[in-house]
Amino acid sequence: MNQEKKQFEDGLIFDSKVKEKISDHVSFFLKSLGNHVDKPGTKGTPNRVAKMYDELLSGYATDINKLLNNALFEVKYDEMVVVKDIDFFSLCEHHMLPFHGTVSVGYLPKDKVIGLSKIPRLVDMFSKRLQVQERMTQEIAHAIDGLISPKGVGVVVEGKHLCASMRGVKKPNVMMSTSALLGVFKKNHSSREEFLNHIK
Numbered sequence: 009m010n011q012e013k014k015q016f017e018d019g020l021i022f023d024s025k026v027k028e029k030i031s032d033h034v035s036f037f038l039k040s041l042g043n044h045v046d047k048p049g050t051k052g053t054p055n056r057v058a059k060m061y062d063e064l065l066s067g068y069a070t071d072i073n074k075l076l077n078n079a080l081f082e083v084k085y086d087e088m089v090v091v092k093d094i095d096f097f098s099l100c101e102h103h104m105l106p107f108h109g110t111v112s113v114g115y116l117p118k119d120k121v122i123g124l125s126k127i128p129r130l131v132d133m134f135s136k137r138l139q140v141q142e143r144m145t146q147e148i149a150h151a152i153d154g155l156i157s158p159k160g161v162g163v164v165v166e167g168k169h170l171c172a173s174m175r176g177v178k179k180p181n182v183m184m185s186t187s188a189l190l191g192v193f194k195k196n197h198s199s200r201e202e203f204l205n206h207i208k
């Protein structure tokens with residue numbers, strides 16, 4: 009057993025006991041690689057990995073109400089709001105390899121808007137989980153729809169998937185694009201065009 013494990017504190021997702029277990033499993037994994045592994049170099053790796061996943065998956069612990077912290081405002085504004093090119097990093101649930109890229113969000117308010125800085129936080133909440141890009145796109149759109157009931161919401165995600173570039177088809181430059189369109193963004197051609205022009 010590794011002495012350093014006593015250092016674990018309860019994290020956002022994993023308590024200290026779970027982190028110890030994850031660390032044990034990573035030790036087992038490294039040992040399974042046999043003598044190829046540089047032992048001085050990987051001495052602290054199991055503990056680092058256990059701590060790291062608590063951070064990378066912290067989106068499961070986000071409370072959406074705390075996240076918003078009263079940043080929903082009643083405003084007489086009926087033009088489109090667009091926040092584009094929000095960087096995200098996620099882990100695909102199939103391989104636990106990263107996929108990353110940008111999220112662009114637009115909505116047409118009815119009588120409420122969301123504080124600008126809260127939209128990237130919402131993206132973090134859904135991206136820092138084990139995900140598939142299609143579901144993440146839908147979840148962000150539906151969260152905004154549920155929070156402020158706008159006339160329409162659009163979310164476009166462009167992602168590069170390391171599981172498609174490092175392994176499998178090994179195509180490093182493939183970009184996957186997904187979208188979720190709700191309300192007038194789905195029904196109304198001109199709203200959809202306006203949104204898509206904004207995020208070009």
Ligand SMILES: [Zn+2]
Binds near residue numbers: 100102104169172
């Ligand atoms: Zn994958």
